Amino acid sequence: MEKKPIVQLTAQSMTLADLRRIHAGDVQLALADELIPALRRAHQTVSDIVAGGQVVYGINTGFGKLASTRIDKNHLADLQRNLVLSHSVGIGDILPAPVVRLILATKAMSLARGFSGVRPELVAALIKLFNAGVIPCIPAKGSVGASGDLAPLAHLACVLIGEGQALLPDGQRVSGAQAMGAVGLSPFVLGPKEGLALLNGTQVSTALALAGLFGAEHVFAAALLAGALSLEAIQGSVKPLDPRIHAARGQPGQIAVARALSTLLAGSQIVTSHANCGRVQDPYSIRCVPQVMGACLDNLAYTAGVLAREANAASDNPLVFADTGEVISGGNFHAEPVAFAADIIALAVSEIGAISERRTALLLDSGLSGLPPFLVRDGGLNSGFMIAQVTAAALASENKSLAHPASVDSLPTSANQEDHVSMATFAARRLGDMVSNTAAVVGVEAMAAAQGIELKRTPQGPRSSAAVEGVLAEIRQHVAFLEQDRYLADDVETMREWAMNPDRVNAFTDIIPSLNSANQA
Incomplete structure (x- = not known):
């Protein structure tokens, strides 16, 4: 071994x-x-x-x-x-x-x-x-x-x-x-x-929050990949990725996401094939990916720093100071920093899923996407991705309820000696369910976007960038093109696992907080 x-x-x-x-x-x-x-x-x-x-x-x-x-x-x-x-x-x-x-x-x-x-x-x-x-x-x-x-x-x-x-x-x-x-x-x-x-x-709360952070990073990366696929499927504009736009605002996460997407799409023939189509503005779920996902990234980076410090902290009570022989009671066991961090991660995970679900809905709407209704040929006889989007909507909505801050709650314990508590453990534990929900939402989007790209594809037609084509090929290793209705539950589960795969971060190692040296303890 x-x-x-x-x-x-x-x-x-x-x-x-x-x-x-x-x-x-x-x-x-x-x-x-x-x-x-x-x-x-x-x-x-x-x-x-x-x-x-x-x-x-x-x-x-x-x-x-x-x-x-x-x-x-x-x-x-x-x-x-x-x-x-x-x-x-x-x-x-x-x-x-x-x-x-x-x-x-x-x-x-x-x-x-x-x-x-x-x-x-x-x-x-x-x-x-x-x-x-x-x-x-x-x-x-x-x-x-x-x-x-x-x-x-x-x-x-x-x-x-x-x-x-x-x-x-x-x-x-x-x-x-x-x-x-x-x-x-x-x-x-x-x-x-x-x-x-x-x-x-605070080790249990911190461990659960760290697991939530790592899961959030996986679905964040998967959502960037899915978003790039969706942009190509609807032949969206890359002009909103222009670095001058993001420099003018100055938000670091936004700048990083726009740069990452530009790199991902570099060399795309699909982008150049519709350069003069006259399309000015895409819906927000496409156009504002840097702004929304960048804000999520900034919050994940902040929480990464909090959790890195907490993972190394002396959170016992009382603490022993051997240099003076003192044993001093304090409150380092109070997990309020972890509770806030977990609540912030929950907001980011919810928003990653929320904007992803909207892109799936966009793909299925032929009036907006220019694709066949519900992404299937012979619609009517076939329902295509109609109900896969319903599942995504159900999970995105569930996450909105789960994202309610846990840190604002407190019930006194120990005969009111412990009269204010953080609820950090639940705040962090619920992240596992939220990450799983968002992974399914993002997985559905990626599967739908791959379908959209291939519905427009001709043998000699334009291809996307090498990076995006690689993502498309990987998806096809897991799920087949939907020619006609079939049992889709297994495909949805497969794509949920795809979105949760730690390998997703490999395309964005320079911006993923737990892999970025700027966020290390």
Whole structure:
């Protein structure tokens, strides 16, 4: 088996490109030796507090509203174990393996910063689980995104103490104790603060938001490709891509999208074949692609920066400052930055699908597109893409409801001690459904646009650019030209998978936020 490259957890931050590779399962993790002294110093600080009989929240007190309750030294191990077990109340389907890989990696990174007071061995155990492909079973629902992602992270911590469940690389579901044994470890007896450090933090919200960001980037790239196909299918104008227009406004995403589309269409014979057709203005879904998709790109770039910082953050509470021997309570567990970022990604994903669906509707409208009604010969006998567009409309509409900001909601918890929460976990989790919806919408457009191009095509007629012809050829490897009505559900699903394929970003690596060095942490 080929050895995977290693991402080192160091004093420097993991980059978005690293996080993308972690999500894909393409790497292994390693803890840099340089971080171990800081980990040991913070752990020693906690040990000194216990030995000295000081009363410090999270070390020898109860939690939340019970923070004023002092815990006897003889019960500190029970305190941490009880914390993990009592908080393991998640519900719903378990999180997918790519998301859990991100959770393991970002939790290890957060603890490795040396502000949490845990043993280096605990960080090493998280890394060992990751490298062995062991996936703790973490229910998707049960976090409000403040005081940390308590319930889901408790399910992760359960595996470390030999409780809960995990999936082995072969898919077998085993107990936490068996999972630890599979990587050559015995379950931990957690020391002071270690259970709290594992549970506190924004790693679940952040991992879900990162997965949403990467998915948004895939459908963003697919939508640019589909938009170029649609422009060629209706013989639209490329004049709105003129760089002077976009320089006059100055929005960076808009400039980047116009440049990317111009590059994609460079050398198109279809463009030159109708240069003097007299068509002045296309509908907005064609003409304003740089403006709409550019705004989406700017928002994805902003959120990429937020999430890159959060993935590397110490979001535990309280934090241990070994240089002064202080343990200070704060609120870094509050996931408001992640909630806002997830809401912004949701808006972008919704808009990517919304403008794509409008281009599909345009293609099907013979009065606007100049193509046969519903993109099929012998219309009437055949309905063509009529209902595929209805499916796209249904999904685009569903996304509009899902795009409602989650961050504006809050329900108090813990007897009003935790009286304002972020709802970041749901904000990020719903991105998976939204990305899937938009991928189907974009897939339908790409399939319809390919049909439109070929309906006008003659053996010796003009061809598009090499890049666009390559996209068209790839689509035809997956779905056939629609000569007459057939069962289309499989084709729609195939094109949804096409739009979600990570390879879509390869045509736009210079502008995709997680691949652009300007957005790296």
